[in-house]
Amino acid sequence: MSKVEIRAPMPGIFYRKPSPESPPFKTDGDDVSAGDVVGLIEVMKSFHEVAALEPGKSVRFLLEDADAVMAGQVVAELEG
Amino acid sequence: MAIGSLLIANRGEIAVRIIRAAQALGIRTVQAHSAADADSLAVKLADDAVLIGPPPAAKSYLDIGAIIAAAKEKDVDAIHPGYGFLAENAEFADAVVEAGMIFVGPDAEAIRLLGDKVAARDVARQAGVPTVPGSHGRVADLDEARALVEEIGFPVMIKAAAGGGGRGIRIAEDFAAFEKQFPQAASEARAAFGDGGLYIEKVIENARHIEVQILGDGDNVIHCYERECSLQRRRQKVWEEAPAFGLSPTVRAALTECAVALAKSVGYRGAGTVEYLYDADTQAFYFIEMNTRIQVEHPVTEMVTGIDLVAEMLRIAGGEKLSIAQDDVHVEGHAIECRINAEDPAQNFLPSPGQISGLSVPEGEGVRFDTMLYDGYFVPPFYDSLLGKMIVRGVDRADAIRRMEQALGALVIGGIKTTVPLHLAIAANPDVIAGAFHTKYLEGWLAGAPLSETENA
Numbered sequence: 001m002s003k004v005e006i007r008a009p010m011p012g013i014f015y016r017k018p019s020p021e022s023p024p025f026k027t028d029g030d031d032v033s034a035g036d037v038v039g040l041i042e043v044m045k046s047f048h049e050v051a052a053l054e055p056g057k058s059v060r061f062l063l064e065d066a067d068a069v070m071a072g073q074v075v076a077e078l079e080g
Numbered sequence: 081m082a083i084g085s086l087l088i089a090n091r092g093e094i095a096v097r098i099i100r101a102a103q104a105l106g107i108r109t110v111q112a113h114s115a116a117d118a119d120s121l122a123v124k125l126a127d128d129a130v131l132i133g134p135p136p137a138a139k140s141y142l143d144i145g146a147i148i149a150a151a152k153e154k155d156v157d158a159i160h161p162g163y164g165f166l167a168e169n170a171e172f173a174d175a176v177v178e179a180g181m182i183f184v185g186p187d188a189e190a191i192r193l194l195g196d197k198v199a200a201r202d203v204a205r206q207a208g209v210p211t212v213p214g215s216h217g218r219v220a221d222l223d224e225a226r227a228l229v230e231e232i233g234f235p236v237m238i239k240a241a242a243g244g245g246g247r248g249i250r251i252a253e254d255f256a257a258f259e260k261q262f263p264q265a266a267s268e269a270r271a272a273f274g275d276g277g278l279y280i281e282k283v284i285e286n287a288r289h290i291e292v293q294i295l296g297d298g299d300n301v302i303h304c305y306e307r308e309c310s311l312q313r314r315r316q317k318v319w320e321e322a323p324a325f326g327l328s329p330t331v332r333a334a335l336t337e338c339a340v341a342l343a344k345s346v347g348y349r350g351a352g353t354v355e356y357l358y359d360a361d362t363q364a365f366y367f368i369e370m371n372t373r374i375q376v377e378h379p380v381t382e383m384v385t386g387i388d389l390v391a392e393m394l395r396i397a398g399g400e401k402l403s404i405a406q407d408d409v410h411v412e413g414h415a416i417e418c419r420i421n422a423e424d425p426a427q428n429f430l431p432s433p434g435q436i437s438g439l440s441v442p443e444g445e446g447v448r449f450d451t452m453l454y455d456g457y458f459v460p461p462f463y464d465s466l467l468g469k470m471i472v473r474g475v476d477r478a479d480a481i482r483r484m485e486q487a488l489g490a491l492v493i494g495g496i497k498t499t500v501p502l503h504l505a506i507a508a509n510p511d512v513i514a515g516a517f518h519t520k521y522l523e524g525w526l527a528g529a530p531l532s533e534t535e536n537a
Contacts, residue, residue, distance in 0.1 A: 010461070066139070
């Protein structure tokens with residue numbers, strides 16, 4: 001079974017929820033389709049979506065909400 | 081008690097500015113910093129530094145407990161909050177005082193009062209400062225709203241009492257639109273905020289943003305004249321000037337006297353700014369809000385008055401009375417500030433963090449660059465995009481614009497994209513040169529993508 005990685009397209013602060021009061025985009029164990037938004041990255045106070053490029057099953061996040069992230073860092077893994 | 085040691089609870093160019101002012105007064109400086117700012121210029125310049133948390137501001141520069149603990153560990157006398165972050169947080173001001181230290185700013189009560197939009201409007205009105213025509217608090221029903229609108233005229237803003245940050249605002253141009261929108265706004269506000277209460281306020285069209293710098297020591301208050309800050313993008317000031325052009329002596333006197341009266345009415349201590357909307361057609365001005373901190377654009381005032389506002393803040397916080405009398409404050413020449421951001425103006429202001437190389441900063445009489453940059457510095461992605469402020473002074477406004485073009489042309493910031501091309505385009509814009517602009521002007525002009533065109537040419 002192959003592993004699919006979702007990487008941060010830019011550096012910043014990674015958020016798992018669209019707003020502090022909202023539920024997370026995805027929770028560990030969810031299946032993900034290509035194009036699904038899995039998080040937001042705040043870079044210099046502007047927000048950018050992080051989407052899955054490929055589909056996968058049973059997502060596992062490697063970052064907590066509001067963690068710092070570097071460009072290219074793996075934010076979540078999927079079973080391909 | 082004079083301040084002997086100071087913790088700087090901020091970052092970037094303002095931390096550098098505060099450290100320099102404090103050191104010139106013989107104050108020992110301690111820079112509070114996040115893990116992302118360990119290599120910052122402020123940390124290098126300060127006498128000492130202390131880590132307050134991980135990169136996200138919520139866990140460092142906004143963490144009251146972490147900052148107070150760091151201040152206690154370093155045994156400082158006072159904390160300077162800078163601007164943004166906790167600068168206008170009354171809870172933080174209280175926590176500093178409760179921990180036995182001095183908060184460099186007004187007392188928590190003044191921050192709380194002036195930070196509340198409705199309360200601040202009441203304070204202004206009581207001090208005789210004109211406010212934007214509108215309802216005194218909530219309007220009871222459509223009948224009352226209709227009567228009010230007949231009195232103040234269109235266009236009007238219908239605002240949700242429980243809204244904020246631009247949410248729940250509608251603009252009606254005439255009675256037909258108003259009759260339709262008022263009930264809609266009420267039911268929307270009820271659904272969104274659980275409170276259907278509405279305010280009515282007149283829209284001041286083509287208004288300029290003019291603000292007055294004040295300094296108070298608790299008893300006495302003086303003003304340091306005004307700044308013009310109408311060129312804004314997404315409610316962020318981009319280009320600021322001092323003094324404001326095109327004001328009659330009568331209007332200037334009224335603006336500044338109102339600001340002093342407002343600050344006096346609350347026994348204000350420290351540096352503050354009273355912001356107004358100014359209608360150039362009618363020469364009327366209206367109070368917007370008062371900011372209880374040092375402002376980003378304070379250097380333009382310093383350049384034309386010769387007053388060191390940050391040093392004055394530190395002296396006042398240390399218990400001294402104002403060292404300047406109103407009659408000693410004079411404006412000489414004209415100053416302009418450009419906020420240089422790490423954004424690409426040709427790509428819709430896409431943020432551009434990264435490593436700085438080939439930095440070259442112009443120097444000379446009447447040129448000042450407030451910055452935290454140095455060659456090899458990595459601009460982190462976690463905070464706002466301000467890299468520095470180019471400030472120039474000329475004998476008059478036309479001279480200042482010319483000098484700004486020269487200074488920007490000589491400024492080199494390699495390695496990342498910056499908004500220098502935007503500022504060069506602004507400096508060459510005939511409307512800007514003629515002073516024919518208002519707070520919505522810049523966004524309207526940028527909608528025509530003037531920068532992408534020059535990029536492709």
